[in-house]
Amino acid sequence: xxxxxxxxxxxxxxxxxxxxSRLVALVALSLSLAACQSSSSSSSSSPAxxxxSSSSSSSPxSSSSSSSSPxxxQSSSAPSQSQSSSQxxxxxxxxxxxxxxxxxQSRAAGSQPSADSGSPAQQAGQDNRDGSSPAAQGAQQGSQxxxxxxxxxxxxxxxxxxxxxxxxxxxxARFPGDESQPGGAGRDGSTGDLNSxxxxxxxxxxxxxSGDYSLxxxxxxxxxxxxxxxxxxxxxxxxxxxxxxxxxxxGAMTAQERGQVLDEQLRRGYETFDGFxxxxxxxxxxxxxxxxxxxxxxxxxxxxxxSSQPQTMPESGAPxxxxxxxxxxxxxxxxxxxxxxxxxxxIPNGRDDDVVARQLREAATSEPDAQLREALWQEYRNYTxxxxxx
Amino acid sequence: xxAMTALTAxxxxxxxxxxxxxxxxxACNSHTVKSTTYTAIIQDSQDVPEDLLLDVGVxxxxxxxxxxxxxxxxxxxxxxxVAESRYAPFLLAETLQRSxxxxxxxxxxxxxxxxxxxxxxxxxxxxxxAMQIRIEVTxxxxxxxxxxxxxxxxxxxxxxxSQRQQADPxxxxxxxxxxxxxxxxxxxxxxxxxxxxxxxxxxxxxxxxSPDVFDAYLATNRQGNLVITSLPxxxxxxxxxxxxxxxxxxxxxxxxQDYYATYVRQMRLPYDTWRALSYDETIELxxxxxxxxxxxxxxAAAVLGGLAAATSGGNYATQTGGAVGVGAxxxxxxxxxxxxxxAKLHSDALQELGESLENEVAPRVFSLDDRTITLTGSVExxxxxxxxxxxxxxxxxxxxx
Numbered sequence: 001x002x003x004x005x006x007x008x009x010x011x012x013x014x015x016x017x018x019x020x021s022r023l024v025a026l027v028a029l030s031l032s033l034a035a036c037q038s039s040s041s042s043s044s045s046s047p048a049x050x051x052x053s054s055s056s057s058s059s060p061x062s063s064s065s066s067s068s069s070p071x072x073x074q075s076s077s078a079p080s081q082s083q084s085s086s087q088x089x090x091x092x093x094x095x096x097x098x099x100x101x102x103x104x105q106s107r108a109a110g111s112q113p114s115a116d117s118g119s120p121a122q123q124a125g126q127d128n129r130d131g132s133s134p135a136a137q138g139a140q141q142g143s144q145x146x147x148x149x150x151x152x153x154x155x156x157x158x159x160x161x162x163x164x165x166x167x168x169x170x171x172x173a174r175f176p177g178d179e180s181q182p183g184g185a186g187r188d189g190s191t192g193d194l195n196s197x198x199x200x201x202x203x204x205x206x207x208x209x210s211g212d213y214s215l216x217x218x219x220x221x222x223x224x225x226x227x228x229x230x231x232x233x234x235x236x237x238x239x240x241x242x243x244x245x246x247x248x249x250x251g252a253m254t255a256q257e258r259g260q261v262l263d264e265q266l267r268r269g270y271e272t273f274d275g276f277x278x279x280x281x282x283x284x285x286x287x288x289x290x291x292x293x294x295x296x297x298x299x300x301x302x303x304x305x306x307s308s309q310p311q312t313m314p315e316s317g318a319p320x321x322x323x324x325x326x327x328x329x330x331x332x333x334x335x336x337x338x339x340x341x342x343x344x345x346x347i348p349n350g351r352d353d354d355v356v357a358r359q360l361r362e363a364a365t366s367e368p369d370a371q372l373r374e375a376l377w378q379e380y381r382n383y384t385x386x387x388x389x390x
Numbered sequence: 391x392x393a394m395t396a397l398t399a400x401x402x403x404x405x406x407x408x409x410x411x412x413x414x415x416x417a418c419n420s421h422t423v424k425s426t427t428y429t430a431i432i433q434d435s436q437d438v439p440e441d442l443l444l445d446v447g448v449x450x451x452x453x454x455x456x457x458x459x460x461x462x463x464x465x466x467x468x469x470x471x472v473a474e475s476r477y478a479p480f481l482l483a484e485t486l487q488r489s490x491x492x493x494x495x496x497x498x499x500x501x502x503x504x505x506x507x508x509x510x511x512x513x514x515x516x517x518x519x520a521m522q523i524r525i526e527v528t529x530x531x532x533x534x535x536x537x538x539x540x541x542x543x544x545x546x547x548x549x550x551x552s553q554r555q556q557a558d559p560x561x562x563x564x565x566x567x568x569x570x571x572x573x574x575x576x577x578x579x580x581x582x583x584x585x586x587x588x589x590x591x592x593x594x595x596x597x598x599x600s601p602d603v604f605d606a607y608l609a610t611n612r613q614g615n616l617v618i619t620s621l622p623x624x625x626x627x628x629x630x631x632x633x634x635x636x637x638x639x640x641x642x643x644x645x646x647q648d649y650y651a652t653y654v655r656q657m658r659l660p661y662d663t664w665r666a667l668s669y670d671e672t673i674e675l676x677x678x679x680x681x682x683x684x685x686x687x688x689x690a691a692a693v694l695g696g697l698a699a700a701t702s703g704g705n706y707a708t709q710t711g712g713a714v715g716v717g718a719x720x721x722x723x724x725x726x727x728x729x730x731x732x733a734k735l736h737s738d739a740l741q742e743l744g745e746s747l748e749n750e751v752a753p754r755v756f757s758l759d760d761r762t763i764t765l766t767g768s769v770e771x772x773x774x775x776x777x778x779x780x781x782x783x784x785x786x787x788x789x790x791x
Contacts, residue, residue: 255786255787262779262782263631266780266783270638273769273772274638277641277642280645280765288648291652
């Protein structure tokens with residue numbers, strides 16, 4: 001609840017004092033930029049997402065900036081978790097816990113729209129998160145700058161610039177975090193995790209393999225689409241947990257989380273597979289029944305019909321319904337426009353037909369065999385009493 | 391005078407004997423004994439618990455093209471053999487399933503999915519009249535149960551529509567295989583061994599997906615058979631995941647069964663028609679060939695006997711008889727050639743029939759294989775992904791990462 005209040009309050013503050021706060025934020029930003037020796041490039045690289053994230057991850061002292069990443073990644077899935085994690089981080093220093101909250105705010109505001117789009121956009125969304133967490137770190141320096149950070153973070157486009165800029169600010173803010181070396185080292189790796197793609201390996205290269213192993217080796221299909229964001233989320237949290245686990249000894253928990261994420265991937269794979277197989281079975285059984293009835297009727301039929309074309313396994317991320325729709329052959333009855341034949345002259349328009357008569361009429365008009373069609377019309381006449389009238 | 395008459399009578403008897411022999415040879419037809427006794431499927435009298443039922447995988451048969459006799463080569467169509475190699479194992483799998491002596495019985499699309507009992511077959515002969523299949527049975531331990539050749543000659547009666555409605559003309563072969571399998575299982579396998587076979591199948595499947603975890607549970611003994619060294623816990627999470635995947639593997643195999651069911655249904659009518667026609671042609675061909683051969687032999691014998699009588703004959707009658715014998719022998723030889731020509735006609739007819747069926751079934755076989763391979767490829771791709779995820783999970787659990 002504090003969280004929401006804070007956000008509302010800051011939102012209002014942002015609305016009311018936006019010009020002033022922006023000014024102050026700019027001043028604070030320039031001060032922090034001046035203080036930060038390696039931050040000039042990152043602050044100016046707002047449109048370039050990879051460079052921004054890489055600058056934050058490759059900067060050696062980014063331990064404290066990554067200290068907010070556990071909370072950020074967790075809060076994206078469950079806000080209550082982010083609170084608890086930020087509290088745990090708050091143990092060494094109070095400001096860092098605030099940064100955790102703020103980072104989750106900025107993510108909630110800034111990265112939500114991008115997460116709704118496809119997987120590439122989601123990648124960007126992840127990077128937004130990466131950027132936003134150091135941004136919030138930078139916000140530790142002062143409440144004014146924090147307000148500006150969150151305020152600008154609420155606009156998706158502005159997030160990048162702010163985040164990268166504040167990543168450098170975060171490098172300043174890490175100094176207090178550096179006091180706790182072990183934790184900082186662990187967080188370093190998690191920063192690498194959060195920065196998806198190549199940054200992960202760079203993060204991993206900083207000191208330990210972190211959680212990159214499983215992400216890199218996870219199959220492409222599993223990572224595609226919506227699942228990719230979740231995987232990286234989970235991994236980010238687990239990776240950060242790894243980092244935190246070393247000093248605190250919570251490694252088993254991290255493995256459990258990782259296992260849960262991978263289990264989720266398995267489960268999703270099962271669902272896709274089940275949908276695919278069931279639709280394929282349904283199709284095959286229908287064909288088998290059709291073949292059986294054709295054989296019983298004495299018709300041998302021709303081989304290699306279009307309906308027997310194989311279907312391929314969809315991407316794991318694709319919904320099962322899409323598979324069904326796309327896998328239907330071009331000649332499938334559902335999609336094929338049925339040819340209709342005109343009714344005989346003695347058949348009325350059928351406006352007063354009941355359900356059975358309508359079905360008979362439908363069957364007769366779509367029957368290509370003339371003899372059968374005539375038999376169906378005769379049946380229609382008998383049913384509707386036309387034969388008796390005549 | 392009387393001595394001369396006696397000599398002539400003796401020679402006349404010899405001549406008569408040679409002629410009778412030749413006639414006998416010509417008249418002698420080859421009689422084929424065809425059993426009309428129907429071997430029914432034997433069902434195990436004992437009520438076997440479900441966990442003691444062995445799952446059976448029937449592999450697509452070897453068409454046996456490499457083992458076709460030279461004599462049969464001209465009348466055997468390779469494409470039909472290939473089509474039969476997918477048709478016959480499906481009927482065998484159906485028969486085994488119907489016997490209720492086994493767990494699930496499936497025609498396997500490949501050798502990737504381990505089953506408790508694996509049946510491989512080779513078609514040695516199939517011409518509508520006779521069928522010969524060599525069957526090899528092994529279990530998941532790698533132990534060979536037996537190899538046996540099953541053959542059956544059927545009568546025209548088997549192609550009667552009323553009979554055909556009930557079963558395949560060669561259903562007896564499948565029934566015999568089923569009965570032999572049951573017999574072997576009952577005689578040679580204890581319940582403990584059955585459990586072992588089932589466990590090894592599961593471990594083999596698990597090892598395919600997570601070799602890091604399950605390699606250690608299996609070893610090979612001196613005979614080259616797999617043995618269980620230890621067992622994973624029933625609640626082993628990796629094993630549970632593998633079981634989930636195995637359920638899906640069965641779903642995949644079931645889907646392939648549907649493919650095969652469609653194929654068999656589509657093939658049944660043209661294949662039966664071909665077999666019924668082939669049955670007649672094959673019998674005609676065989677009889678004509680045999681008749682031609684007999685005529686050649688009898689004709690040659692008559693010619694030789696006639697020549698001997700004609701040359702060694704002391705009187706006119708003997709010489710005349712010898713000349714008649716040579717003439718009859720020549721006629722027999724000529725008729726042998728005629729029969730051979732007639733046989734050639736039937737051989738050509740068989741080839742035409744084969745080509746006709748080939749045109750009908752070859753696209754179906756192609757379609758079946760195409761679909762099976764495509765599905766298998768898709769499934770294997772998914773399996774590869776799961777395999778990687780399982781490896782990650784395992785690495786995560788043991789703390790490798």
